[in-house]
Amino acid sequence: MKSFYLTTAIDYVNGSPHLGHAYEKVLADVIARFRRLMGDQVFFLTGTDEHGQKVQQSARARGIAPQQFADEVSAEFRALCTKLHISNDDFIRTTEERHKRVVRDLLQRLFDKGEIYRAEYRGFYSTRQEQFLQEKDRNPDGSWPEIFGEVTEILEPNYFFKLRGYQDWLVDFLKKNESFIFPRYRQKQVLEFLTEPLNDLCISRPRERLEWGIPLPFDENFVTYVWFDALVNYYSAVVDKPGLWPADFHVIGKDILVPPHAVYWPIMLHAAGLPPPRALLVHGWWTQRGAKMSKSTGNALNPLDLVTEFGVDAFRYFLVREMNVGQDSDFTREQFLVRYNSELANNLGNLVNRTLNMTTRFAGGVVPAPVDSAEEEPERALKELWKTTHTEFIQLCEGFQFHLALERLMVFLTAINGHIELRAPWKLAKSTEPGAAALLPTVLATMAEALRLGAALLQPVMPSTTEKIQAALGHAPAAAWRDELEWGTRLTGAKVSPGLVLFPRPEPEKK
Ligand code: MSP
DSSP states (O other): OOEEEEEEOOEETTSOOOHHHHHHHHHHHHHHHHHHHTTOEEEEEEEEEOOSHHHHHHHHHHTSOHHHHHHHHHHHHHHHHHHTTOOOSEEEETTSHHHHHHHHHHHHHHHHTTOEEEEEEEEEEETTTTEEEOGGGSOTTSOOOGGGOSEEEEEEEEEEEOOGGGHHHHHHHHHHOTTSEESHHHHHHHHHHTTSOOOOEEOEEETTTOOSSOEETTEEEEEEOTHHHHTTHHHHTTTTSTTOOSOSEEEEEGGGIIIIIIIIHHHHHHHTTOOOOSOEEEEOOEEETTEEOOTTTTOOOOHHHHHHHHOHHHHHHHHHHHOOTTSOEEOOHHHHHHHIIIIIIIIIIHHHHHHHHHHHHHHTTBOOOOOGGGOOHHHHHHHHHHHHHHHHHHHHHHTTOHHHHHHHHHHHHHHHHHHHHHHOHHHHTTOOSTTHHHHHHHHHHHHHHHHHHHHHHHTTTOHHHHHHHHHHTTOOOOSSHHHHTSOSSTTTTOBOOSOOOOSOOOOOOOO
């Protein structure tokens, strides 16, 4: 069995989870579930990024220890995973011993190889915010914004990683591995970034200013700073699991591609004698009225509210159906409701209820055997459509085009509903025409089988819905997904439930 190691970014614990975090987890989960269904041995990692100035400050503001603060927020992210039915195999926290040990080992290894050196760091420092500022933090007129208070230029000793020495190697690596980054146009952006010379990377902060970090093994007066700690999580989680490194995919947002994931990470690994990950999957942002959703902008949506209101599967469906992986999407409640009502409630929900209801009314609640000789063009057309639908669905998922895969599936469900309208079982049941007696069971069997297949395709995105539909159809799924996707007569004789409400009408919005 092929192993497939997949990760998400690890979330900062200085704020509660929002829709952007939820999306990344759902996207990665859909990939993980899809790969498992395709027969891979998946290892799926997510977690939290817990060190740094902001956590130290937030904890201090609340008068608690940073570890307690990190424990609380990390637990929120973990709870989010449960609530969203994320099938992660591990959850790593950067404050865990297993992680700190690997970070320190890696730093020591690089230090011993001469890849890390000590030098003076020069920068503009805000005492009020307790942080170094960057040129981009300045006002357009060159002054520093009010929130930073007094800003002074300071010099302090720090440790640097020799990034510059690996610039040519990285350019060469990216040129040789054209599909390292998905979508591909992002790889070009990285190469463009690499046309300017890289600076060596400052990887430390003195402990007297930042306590909440991992001490450098070769100088305990300093802690590692940001990326040397965070990125290593992908490796530290599997260091004791042979065969998993290098990761197959790191799923990340576009804000942390350049330079951390596309430049620092491959170089850090290469310098340490480890292979870089196989690929990066870079998604866009959820925005609100065009602005990136984030805690600091104050426009962050709480994903749990939507889950409570519409159910976890409708939430997952919307995120994956709406977002073209790589591009940004604006979140509006109106758009959510449009998809919920038209695609889930009216198309899928209706189909499920009609199928169960008609099987109950016209076949005593047991899926009848189709009569082959009664099959005509409409049944054959539906079977043909299934063939192209499921082949294309799989190809599209393999290329991360989940929004299009789901669109194809919706077309198939619409066609099943169309088939029901056309064949009108309620008329066939009353008809005295000679063919009607054989056509009725054939039509009922066709609609149930088509629904079973459509539900099977939905599984990576809406696992609970698939299970509910299978249970309502009295169907125990095949062990292998591929077998489950074959049109056949698996349902013949299955006892169905009389009805199933999957997508209740939402309450009218409170003003
Ligand atoms: N801790 C770092 C990542 C370290 S990975 C070794 C970090 N954390 S974060 O909490 O700010 O973001 C975590 C992930 O959520 C990132 O991939 C980021 O792109 C993603 N998102 C945060 N806001 C987002 C949106 N509004 N929309 C979609 N995803 C975005 O960065």
